Amino acid sequence: MTLLITVFAAVIATVKWYTRKNDDMRLGILCFMFWGASLMWLVDAIFEFAELGSAYFTPEPADMLNDAFLGLSVVALGLVIWVVRLLILDPKGVIRKALKKNETKGKEKNANEAY
Numbered sequence: 001m002t003l004l005i006t007v008f009a010a011v012i013a014t015v016k017w018y019t020r021k022n023d024d025m026r027l028g029i030l031c032f033m034f035w036g037a038s039l040m041w042l043v044d045a046i047f048e049f050a051e052l053g054s055a056y057f058t059p060e061p062a063d064m065l066n067d068a069f070l071g072l073s074v075v076a077l078g079l080v081i082w083v084v085r086l087l088i089l090d091p092k093g094v095i096r097k098a099l100k101k102n103e104t105k106g107k108e109k110n111a112n113e114a115y
Contacts, residue, residue: 005071
């Protein structure tokens with residue numbers, strides 16, 4: 001389940017990245033994170049299959065649920081890292097504009113209070 005969930009997330013992120021005209025949202029980083037996680041889970045699945053054999057294809061429902069929660073957690077963590085990086089880089093300058101706007105309002109307020 002973890003492999004399946006991360007592969008779906010990687011494919012969706014890659015399609016969104018590929019169809020955008022510019023990469024101002026830095027979707028390429030998101031693609032790399034999800035494809036890296038998918039590769040990690042693929043290696044894990046190969047080793048688990050080598051260990052379990054055909055029993056690998058008949059997991060218990062509780063194991064499938066745990067794997068699904070882990071896969072969703074990995075996708076959520078990747079999205080959080082991407083959003084934090086996006087906020088720090090601020091490619092569209094939205095945060096800088098908001099901070100400058102608040103800074104000028106604060107200066108105007110202090111200037112009015114001085115009179």
